Amino acid sequence: MKNLFYYRDKYVRSQPSAFCPGCGGGIILNCFLRAIDDLGLDQDKILAVSGIGCTAWIPSPNFNGDTLHTTHGRAIAFATGAKAFNPELTTVVFTGDGDGAGIGGNHLIHAARRNIDLKVILVNNMSYAMTGGQIAPTTMHGETTVTSPYGNPEFPFDITQLVRAAGASYVAKWSTYHVIELTNAIKEALQHKGFSFIEILSQCPTQQRRIFNLRGPLDTLPPRILDMFMESTYNRNRETKGGYLYAVPKTDVKKVLEQARGLGEAKIDDHMGYGQVVRVDNPDTETLRSKLESFNEVSYVADHMEKKIELGLFEKYDRPELTESLQEIIRRARSEQ
Amino acid sequence: MLKPGRHLALGNIACAEGAIRAGCRFFAGYPITPASEISHHISGELPKVGGIFMQMEDEIASIASIIGASWAGAKSMTATSGPGYDLMMENVGYAHMTETPLVLVNVQRSGPSTGQSTDPSQQDIYQAKYGSHGDYEVIAITPWSVQEMFDLTVRAFNLAETYRTPVMLMSDGLIAHIKEKLIVPEKVEIVNRKKPTSMDCTPWGTDDPSGVPEMPAFGEGHRLLVTGSTHRPDGVRNFAPEYHQKIVYRIRDKILNAEPKIRDIHTEHIDDAKIAVLSFGASARPSIEAVEQARKQGIKAGLYRLKTIWPFPEDPVRELADQVDTIIVVEMNVGKLVKEVERVVCGKANVVSLGKVGGQLPYAHEVLDIIRRNNQ
Numbered sequence: 001m002k003n004l005f006y007y008r009d010k011y012v013r014s015q016p017s018a019f020c021p022g023c024g025g026g027i028i029l030n031c032f033l034r035a036i037d038d039l040g041l042d043q044d045k046i047l048a049v050s051g052i053g054c055t056a057w058i059p060s061p062n063f064n065g066d067t068l069h070t071t072h073g074r075a076i077a078f079a080t081g082a083k084a085f086n087p088e089l090t091t092v093v094f095t096g097d098g099d100g101a102g103i104g105g106n107h108l109i110h111a112a113r114r115n116i117d118l119k120v121i122l123v124n125n126m127s128y129a130m131t132g133g134q135i136a137p138t139t140m141h142g143e144t145t146v147t148s149p150y151g152n153p154e155f156p157f158d159i160t161q162l163v164r165a166a167g168a169s170y171v172a173k174w175s176t177y178h179v180i181e182l183t184n185a186i187k188e189a190l191q192h193k194g195f196s197f198i199e200i201l202s203q204c205p206t207q208q209r210r211i212f213n214l215r216g217p218l219d220t221l222p223p224r225i226l227d228m229f230m231e232s233t234y235n236r237n238r239e240t241k242g243g244y245l246y247a248v249p250k251t252d253v254k255k256v257l258e259q260a261r262g263l264g265e266a267k268i269d270d271h272m273g274y275g276q277v278v279r280v281d282n283p284d285t286e287t288l289r290s291k292l293e294s295f296n297e298v299s300y301v302a303d304h305m306e307k308k309i310e311l312g313l314f315e316k317y318d319r320p321e322l323t324e325s326l327q328e329i330i331r332r333a334r335s336e337q
Numbered sequence: 338m339l340k341p342g343r344h345l346a347l348g349n350i351a352c353a354e355g356a357i358r359a360g361c362r363f364f365a366g367y368p369i370t371p372a373s374e375i376s377h378h379i380s381g382e383l384p385k386v387g388g389i390f391m392q393m394e395d396e397i398a399s400i401a402s403i404i405g406a407s408w409a410g411a412k413s414m415t416a417t418s419g420p421g422y423d424l425m426m427e428n429v430g431y432a433h434m435t436e437t438p439l440v441l442v443n444v445q446r447s448g449p450s451t452g453q454s455t456d457p458s459q460q461d462i463y464q465a466k467y468g469s470h471g472d473y474e475v476i477a478i479t480p481w482s483v484q485e486m487f488d489l490t491v492r493a494f495n496l497a498e499t500y501r502t503p504v505m506l507m508s509d510g511l512i513a514h515i516k517e518k519l520i521v522p523e524k525v526e527i528v529n530r531k532k533p534t535s536m537d538c539t540p541w542g543t544d545d546p547s548g549v550p551e552m553p554a555f556g557e558g559h560r561l562l563v564t565g566s567t568h569r570p571d572g573v574r575n576f577a578p579e580y581h582q583k584i585v586y587r588i589r590d591k592i593l594n595a596e597p598k599i600r601d602i603h604t605e606h607i608d609d610a611k612i613a614v615l616s617f618g619a620s621a622r623p624s625i626e627a628v629e630q631a632r633k634q635g636i637k638a639g640l641y642r643l644k645t646i647w648p649f650p651e652d653p654v655r656e657l658a659d660q661v662d663t664i665i666v667v668e669m670n671v672g673k674l675v676k677e678v679e680r681v682v683c684g685k686a687n688v689v690s691l692g693k694v695g696g697q698l699p700y701a702h703e704v705l706d707i708i709r710r711n712n713q
Binding site: 061069070080082086088089326330333 | 362363365381384385387388389391393394395397398401402403404405406407408409410411413427428431554555556557558559560561562563564565566572573574
């Protein structure tokens, strides 16, 4: 087991971090560095490309290899040129949800269509965080942001499904809670030949406080958001256990907790789909449901799978990769001369 | 590729042929008339020399990918027209800030907006100079013939590599779409970017009087920090005023100080001229015709054709103003370069504008008419 200093000294340029306290960016950098180290990749042959936004700062200037920090939304297009001309470069794009799915959405789907061998790590914090927390194409319906004070009137993209439909040959989705799974996914993507896409739900204590209406001291937020990611997601490649329900409060979650005590193990949880809820664990969910529904403080009783976000490996298959096709064109053109 | 020797060729094809001979090995573009034939031709020819052609999803991706390819070590180019040129402007600024050599061909068409797509114009000359936000200095060159579409494309690459900067080849729909004589030389002179002499090179700073730093490529172990943010000579982002001032002045001065070498002026009958017709690109074609006719009528007229409009050749134009009484500026727009001429001449000669819009060249008789009216 290598310690953190090993990764820092070998792969990180020494300078102060630009991230807010509790940002998910550091976790993702950590997973990425462990992945390239485990695979024994030469850091001098890795090109990290990024655009504009907090995510762009994950590799630039931190990663001690070649970095190309570009304009807003265009990282994939820049990376396409570098990779197409020099296929020897392991080219990894770090992009945010605004950068990659908003302003840069067109480049994202076209790169997936081409199946060019880029590894795209899309960090989704569900807002334009660097510019102050505006609604992004990933912000959920109804959420409050600085540009949706009455709630977001729009619906978000499911970026993973979008990129999958566009033709990406490796697609996975994880969160900053799932560091082992994420590190393994990055390793799989690095070894896959073709357009590889990993969406990562990431915490932003600075902006998600407003989006998810999280009250409480600032330093409690990062672990709370990580717990929320755990609570609100499930691994599609594994069977879910169940045996619990969520009671969504009408107004006061604490009153629901009082009423629910005695029905099983009850606690207050943050849930991405419902806000603050009371989770009650009891294998007899039928009885539990009828009792919770009878409480006057409960507005809705949700099944353990309702509004949960699907994570895991979505796609992994082989089809002709662009840089190989381009080299084949060169061979054909030369032989016809 | 065309064999060395004499050909009847389309302007756009001459451009593509020149690019390959200059060493272009990466081209990305998006279809747009009247620039498309460059893509048509180069998509067939580049792979034969081991180069990559890519048709991108839009013009933004086109210029982004050629910047990426340039840092991966390629001489790279894209070609477009007005609307696509607009879309490229943000990344033109990025290329200036990161000092990325590339060639951007703008086959100008008549605007604003869709305008008279796809009739020729020379309306984008200030966009070439000022199109992206912030301060920078551009090199823009203006061919007037199919032969120059070849020769000046080669020169565009050489200038881009010499000064580590984007170069604008400001063609137009007329030069792009005429067929005329092209002589392909046996060999062209090629310049390559300065490669690092050591592993401690500073890719964005130099003590060299040229102001042009060495340029490593990705994958060579330099662990580059290429960024459009204000950066130190080693690439580390730093917004301190002194770093910003240093880089902005250096990327400006490396072009302005080299202006005498970059300048490229073609003159006819100018030695004893009292009336100079100053023009560039396609509109210099009726201008030379008008000058010849004026000479036949005993008027001391001469042609002063700029093959490089930016950086503007201030000293030579000032000397011209000392010599002649009148400078007539002929161009296919409402009168744009004339403002630069007026600024430089500063009242030392009479400056007259002949600008024409409508997707047409000025007629030779229109130019002659102005020559005669100014001949007292």
